[in-house]
Amino acid sequence: MKLAFRFATILLVLGAVLTGAQESPKYLHISTNPSYAEAYVGSMRARIASNPDVDLPGFIKVPAGESSILVTIFKPGYKDTSIAVTLSQADTSYLIVSLTPSYDDEHLQYQQKALMHRSRRNIGHKLIAISAVPLIASGITALIASNEIDEANSKKDIIEKSLIREGKEYEANQESFKDHRKNANTSRNIAIGTLVAGGIFLGCGIVLSF
Known part of the structure; x- marks a missing residue:
């Protein structure tokens, strides 16, 4: 009898828990x-x-x-x-x-100041979000610049170690070296520019968001 009573009590408790969970x-x-x-x-x-x-x-x-x-x-x-x-x-x-x-003029002025503060904070949050674009672009172009530098150095080593300093292959390596070096400089400048732009957006956003 006691066992049946305990079993019934357990069922009631479980039912209550399940009912509350499904509410x-x-x-x-x-x-x-x-x-x-x-x-x-x-x-x-x-x-x-x-x-x-x-x-x-x-x-x-x-x-x-x-x-x-x-x-x-x-x-x-x-x-x-x-x-x-x-x-x-x-x-x-x-x-x-x-x-x-x-x-109440004081209360109305407080409302306007608070709304202006909210507007500044919203602008700040948007600038922080926008800053992600140039910062990501900076990272990507920095990787491209690094790859171009490696390629340019590789061509430079080939040119310096070349025993024959004439012919189409030698000239092709020279042109390839110049192209990779130019691309590296361009990518590096873009990386720096976008990094600066992203930093400005991020800094202004942080200041305005407080």
Whole structure:
């Protein structure tokens, strides 16, 4: 009897665990009046200098098992609105928030400065991403330059060790040496130029991203 009871208890626990593991996340749809705002999830204060978690109107994904969520809504020219939302039993909950205009000059100035800061940070992140292109190009052309230098040195050794210093083969080796040396110099200059350009993009991006 005790064994059967324990077995039943284990089955119930396993069932509860499996049910919890299979529980689907819920969604909260928020729209505002006036429309088009930004939502920051899990914070009592809008981190305006950072990009929003969700652009409104839009859906916010709520982790499985959570019954409430804290959202702060931001729109330029309006007061920040923080709401602790208790979700319904349905898979998707809907919320409409009326925003209140702000007439506080200090608060409005803070919003504008924070938005400018965000804009600079976004530009910085884009410059960092863009810097990858010339830096990769620099690495590739540096490898090409190294290969051309090796080829030029190889032809140079052949020319210097050649006992016959005339004829088509000798002249072909000379021309090949000149071509490889020219290609090496061109590739090296490109590698340096793209490295400098990539460094400038990367440096400016890092500075602006803070």
